Structure formats: structure tokens, C-alpha cells
Amino acid sequence: MSRRTPGVRRGARTGVLLAFTGPALALLILTRLAPEGYSLVASFEKVDPFGSASWTFAGWDNFRRLFTSAAFWQVLGVTVWFVVLASPVIVVGSLFLAWLYTRTMPMRGFWRTVAFLPSAIPSLGLTVMWGVALKPTGVLNNVLEALGLPAQGFYSSTAQALPTIALITAWGGVGYWMVFLIAGLLDIPREVLEAARMDGASPWREFFSVVVPLLRRPLLFVLVANTVWVFQIYAPIQVLTNGGPSGATSTLMFDTVRTATVYSNQQQAMAQMVVLLVLLGATVAAQFALLGERE
Amino acid sequence: MTALARKRARRYGLTVLGVLSGLVFLVPVWWLVVAAFRDPTEALSSTSVLDTLIPRSFSFAGFRSAIEDGYLRAVGVSLAAAAGTVVGGLAVSSLAAYGFVAVRTRLSRVLFVVVVASFLLPFETLSVPLVPVFSRLGLSDGLPALILPALGNGLAVFNLRQAFLSVPLELAEAQHMDGAGHLRRFWHLYLPLSRPALIGSGMILFVSQWDSYLWPLLIISDNHNVTASVAIASNFGPLSSHTQRAFAEVLVLVVIPAVLLLFTQRRLIASSSTSGIR
CATH class of the missing domain: 1.10.3720.10 (MetI-like)
Incomplete structure (x- = not known):
């Protein structure tokens, strides 16, 4: 009697599955799929000049307008340059910190915590503290002048603004990514390192020929995850430079928000967002293709 | 240099490197805390760089x-x-x-x-x-x-x-x-x-x-x-x-x-x- 046919059982199981995952799936649709769908549709629409506030199909018009505008090419250039500046600094910096703080030294745990400290500061906090420290009359310029060096413009100079934002981002992020790499370093079997040392490998050789290859997975994770994060940096740009000076820090993320809110051009903003998502996806795919394991 | 001395020198160098790297993160955070409690009038009068890192006044004004x-x-x-x-x-x-x-x-x-x-x-x-x-x-x-x-x-x-x-x-x-x-x-x-x-x-x-x-x-x-x-x-x-x-x-x-x-x-x-x- 208690024997049920597999079909019924499968139906009941699917019911249980859907009942428990239901809230998560509903949220997925509401907060992820709905905006994705909206942006995809809106990017191919325009405001109907004859109807009141209704939209009509515009084909590739929004995208064509983007890619024929010099301003948008500047935004794309700034975005790529920003990722190229910030992402490698973060990966190399966090790898250096992870390596350093897995050596034997006094108070190692304390210094690890210290390096992680900036990760506990919300992005707006980082923006405020570095905004004050790096302003033209700020502490850092005072230090430079005390050392007899010329004061720098930092984020108020066209040439230095983007690198400054990248450095603020890196300072706030390296300690966080370091944690993942420390975990990866501790997973490397001692015997492997001892064998390398027995063979007379120098510390440099040991690091680049043994440690880095064995750290490939966590390194790839840190590279991909922090690239995704860097593409979406918003707070320091909006608060400190507002995209300037003369567009020097206007990244795609920042410009998309500005098009949607300041210029209230939803359709154009959505087209920009689609470009941002495609660029992000392509970058991540390229990272996987170049550095992922080939089996 | 003996192997032991070289090892000790390396450990010493690593410790210095570790402390210096840590200070890159510690000093700005310390500065944030000190500046948050500084008396606003003192901030205006101080000119020395070191003053920004040493708490000389304490105030909840902020x-x-x-x-x-x-x-x-x-x-x-x-x-x-x-x-x-x-x-x-x-x-x-x-x-x-x-x-x-x-x-x-x-x-x-x-x-x-x-x-x-x-x-x-x-x-x-x-x-x-x-x-x-x-x-x-x-x-x-x-x-x-x-x-x-x-x-x-x-x-x-x-x-x-x-x-x-x-x-x-x-x-x-x-x-x-x-x-x-x-x-x-x-x-x-x-x-x-x-x-x-x-x-x-x-x-x-x-x-x-x-x-x-x-x-x-x-x-x-x-x-x-x-x-x-x-x-x-x-x-x-x-x-x-x-x-x-x-x-x-x-x-x-x-x-x-x-x-x-x-x-x-x-x-x-x-x-x-x-x-x-x-």
C-alpha cells in the first residue's frame, strides 16, 4: 500500500523542492530577472514623440547613438583603464600580503587583522577618509611639503584622478582578498615546499615555480571576483570627483547612473547598462579562458 | 655568513617588511580615529604633520x-x-x-x-x-x-x-x-x-x-x-x-x-x- 509509483513520488518531491525554494525563486524573479528583462527591453525602446510618455520600438538606435558618440568612447576608455589600473594592483597586493603574513614573524595574527581592517570600512567611509586626506590642503600634501616635495592634485587633477580612485579602491580591498589567498596558501602541502627547498630552489624560484601554480584556483577566484567588483565602483567617483575633472573618472557604472538619474534618459541608460554587462561578462570569460585550468 | 646568521637576517627582514606593510593600513585608520575626536579649533591651529597623528585634544564635538x-x-x-x-x-x-x-x-x-x-x-x-x-x-x-x-x-x-x-x-x-x-x-x-x-x-x-x-x-x-x-x-x-x-x-x-x-x-x-x- 505504501508503495507509490515513481511518477507520483517524483511529483511530490518536486512539490517539496518548489515549496522550500519558492521564496528564493520569487526573489530571484523580482530583484534579478525583472530588472534584467526591463533593461533589455528598454534599451531597444525610445520615448514616443507623439504618444504621451509611451514607448515605441527603436531597434538599435540607442546603441548606435552610444557608439557614434565620442563621449561614450571616452567613458569606455576610462572604464577599461580603471579596471586595468585597479585589478592587478589588488591581485598582486593581496598575494604579497598573503605570502608575507604566512611567514613566521612576531605578532603575525595582529598584522593580518590590521591588513583586514580597511575591509571593515564601508565604501562611503573609505571615500570620506581618503577624500579628506587627499584634498589639496590635506594631510598627505602636508607630509609631502614637509619632505620638501611638491603638493599633488590627487583626485582634483585630471591626470591623477583615476589612479587615485583606483588606489583608494585597492587600499580598501586588498585585505579582504588576502584572506582567500591565505586560505589557499595554507592548503599547499608542506612536503611540496620542503621538496623544492631540498632541490635547492631559491625563495624566488620556490614562489614562482611552486607556490603560484598551486595557488591557481584561489588566484583565479580573486581575479574574477575583484574584477566584477571593480567594474561597479560607484561611491568614491560620485562623492569625490562626480566623474570629473573633464570626464577623467567617468566610468561606465558612474555614467549609466548619471544618464538614468541626472539626464533621466532611461532608454539610453539601459543601453549603457547592457554594454556594461556585456563588457563585464566578456572580461570574466577572457580571464577564465586565459588562466582557467585546461583539462 | 653562516647559514644560521643568514636565516636570522632573513627573518629580521621579513618582520620589518611585515610591520611596514601593516602600517600602510594601520596609520590611516588610526588617523581616522584621532581626527574624529579632535577638537575642531585645534585642527585649524596645528601646522605640524605629526600633530595629525598624535591626539592632543579630545572632543565629542563631531x-x-x-x-x-x-x-x-x-x-x-x-x-x-x-x-x-x-x-x-x-x-x-x-x-x-x-x-x-x-x-x-x-x-x-x-x-x-x-x-x-x-x-x-x-x-x-x-x-x-x-x-x-x-x-x-x-x-x-x-x-x-x-x-x-x-x-x-x-x-x-x-x-x-x-x-x-x-x-x-x-x-x-x-x-x-x-x-x-x-x-x-x-x-x-x-x-x-x-x-x-x-x-x-x-x-x-x-x-x-x-x-x-x-x-x-x-x-x-x-x-x-x-x-x-x-x-x-x-x-x-x-x-x-x-x-x-x-x-x-x-x-x-x-x-x-x-x-x-x-x-x-x-x-x-x-x-x-x-x-x-x-
Whole structure:
């Protein structure tokens, strides 16, 4: 009697599955799929000049307008340059910190915590503290002048603004990514390192020929995850430079928000967002293709 | 140089390197704390660089000015949003995780990948199109608008599923024999045995809400309902002179999660030592 046919059982199981995952799936649709769908549709629409506030199909018009505008090419250039500046600094910096703080030294745990400290500061906090420290009359310029060096413009100079934002981002992020790499370093079997040392490998050789290859997975994770994060940096740009000076820090993320809110051009903003998502996806795919394991 | 001396020299060099690298992170944070408590009049008169790192005066002026400006209300909004995100997010992700563990069909595996992957995808970018979606649903300007997008968290679902997978199947089967349904097994067996994962996922959810800036900025238009980050930004310009207040506000923003972390860490250690399960 208690024997049920597999079909019924499968139906009941699917019911249980859907009942428990239901809230998560509903949220997925509401907060992820709905905006994705909206942006995809809106990017191919325009405001109907004859109807009141209704939209009509515009084909590739929004995208064509983007890619024929010099301003948008500047935004794309700034975005790529920003990722190229910030992402490698973060990966190399966090790898250096992870390596350093897995050596034997006094108070190692304390210094690890210290390096992680900036990760506990919300992005707006980082923006405020570095905004004050790096302003033209700020502490850092005072230090430079005390050392007899010329004061720098930092984020108020066209040439230095983007690198400054990248450095603020890196300072706030390296300690966080370091944690993942420390975990990866501790997973490397001692015997492997001892064998390398027995063979007379120098510390440099040991690091680049043994440690880095064995750290490939966590390194790839840190590279991909922090690239995704860097593409979406918003707070320091909006608060400190507002995209300037003369567009020097206007990244795609920042410009998309500005098009949607300041210029209230939803359709154009959505087209920009689609470009941002495609660029992000392509970058991540390229990272996987170049550095992922080939089996 | 003997091998021993060389080894000692290397260790000495590493320690120096470690301390110097640590100072890169410690000094700015120290400066933030000192500056938040500095007397505003002293800040103007001091000219020496070292003065900026040595606390010579102590004042709550920055904090007082922040409170007078209604900063506590903004902190309250942030705390309420974070609390809602933790409670709601844990409910949603632990239920989903139980579903993925209790039912192991192909559909379940596919749904697991879809849920984790799409909640790991960047949300910041999606916040721009989410504004019209939410306002069409009448969800703008309130706690639900702040909380809902943060509830789905791929890392939390992933963590909790890992924890649930390590719950012995024999225990679940024994409860099943006793006539316990899925909900009772979920509540009385899986949740109590997964406290560390619940606390860890709770912290991830808390931080994701606490750190958010763009979404609250876009969705909240009523000045009384802004979060702490948005409140700080609205009063802060890079050239503004209210440094003390801005720093005091940032310090509050940093200290609250740190205190909660210390508190939950102690609970975490206590819970794993009393349950006997690691």
C-alpha cells in the first residue's frame, strides 16, 4: 500500500523542492530577472514623440547613438583603464600580503587583522577618509611639503584622478582578498615546499615555480571576483570627483547612473547598462579562458 | 655568513617588511580615529604633520554635531534594514538550502546552480533598472524597498547547503521514522546543527546591507528614511569643512559591525563548544 509509483513520488518531491525554494525563486524573479528583462527591453525602446510618455520600438538606435558618440568612447576608455589600473594592483597586493603574513614573524595574527581592517570600512567611509586626506590642503600634501616635495592634485587633477580612485579602491580591498589567498596558501602541502627547498630552489624560484601554480584556483577566484567588483565602483567617483575633472573618472557604472538619474534618459541608460554587462561578462570569460585550468 | 646568521637576517627582514606593510593600513585608520575626536579649533591651529597623528585634544564635538543633524535616525534606518536583511535573508536561504538537500533530483541541482549563480552576479549594475520595477510595484521609499534586493544572497545559500549536507542522514531518517515532516526536520534538526553556518551567513547578509550605498541612494527619496551612508554623503563634499562630523559619522558606521562581530564571534565559539559538533 505504501508503495507509490515513481511518477507520483517524483511529483511530490518536486512539490517539496518548489515549496522550500519558492521564496528564493520569487526573489530571484523580482530583484534579478525583472530588472534584467526591463533593461533589455528598454534599451531597444525610445520615448514616443507623439504618444504621451509611451514607448515605441527603436531597434538599435540607442546603441548606435552610444557608439557614434565620442563621449561614450571616452567613458569606455576610462572604464577599461580603471579596471586595468585597479585589478592587478589588488591581485598582486593581496598575494604579497598573503605570502608575507604566512611567514613566521612576531605578532603575525595582529598584522593580518590590521591588513583586514580597511575591509571593515564601508565604501562611503573609505571615500570620506581618503577624500579628506587627499584634498589639496590635506594631510598627505602636508607630509609631502614637509619632505620638501611638491603638493599633488590627487583626485582634483585630471591626470591623477583615476589612479587615485583606483588606489583608494585597492587600499580598501586588498585585505579582504588576502584572506582567500591565505586560505589557499595554507592548503599547499608542506612536503611540496620542503621538496623544492631540498632541490635547492631559491625563495624566488620556490614562489614562482611552486607556490603560484598551486595557488591557481584561489588566484583565479580573486581575479574574477575583484574584477566584477571593480567594474561597479560607484561611491568614491560620485562623492569625490562626480566623474570629473573633464570626464577623467567617468566610468561606465558612474555614467549609466548619471544618464538614468541626472539626464533621466532611461532608454539610453539601459543601453549603457547592457554594454556594461556585456563588457563585464566578456572580461570574466577572457580571464577564465586565459588562466582557467585546461583539462 | 653562516647559514644560521643568514636565516636570522632573513627573518629580521621579513618582520620589518611585515610591520611596514601593516602600517600602510594601520596609520590611516588610526588617523581616522584621532581626527574624529579632535577638537575642531585645534585642527585649524596645528601646522605640524605629526600633530595629525598624535591626539592632543579630545572632543565629542563631531559626534554632537552629527546627532544634532539627525544622524541617529539614519543609523536607525540602516540598523533596521540590516536586521531585516539578516532575519529575512537567513529564512529565505536556509529554506532554499534545505530544499536542495532534502530533494536531490536533476531539477534540484539545476535550480541550485541557477540560484547561487544569479545571486552572486553583480547587483549594483541591476539597481538602475530595479528602480522603475520597484516603483511600479509601489515598493519605493521604505524598509521593504531597502531589504528585498539584499535578501537573495548566493553565498548564504551556498554556505547553508554545505552545512546541511554535513548533517548525518541517519538522524534525518530517524526523525522521518518518528513521523516528523520536512518542516519539523528543518526546524528541529538541520537549523540547530548548523549554527556556525547560520551566523556566518548572517554576517555576510548584514555586511551586504550595511555596505550598500547606490541602491539606498536611488530608491529612497524621502529625507527622513535615508540610510547612514547616504546621510553622510549628503553632508559631505571633498572641500567641506565639517571633517570632524563626517569622521565621527564614519567611525559610528565602522564600529557598529565591529562590535556585532565581536559579540557573535563569542557566541560562535560558545555554540560550537557546547554542541560538541564542529
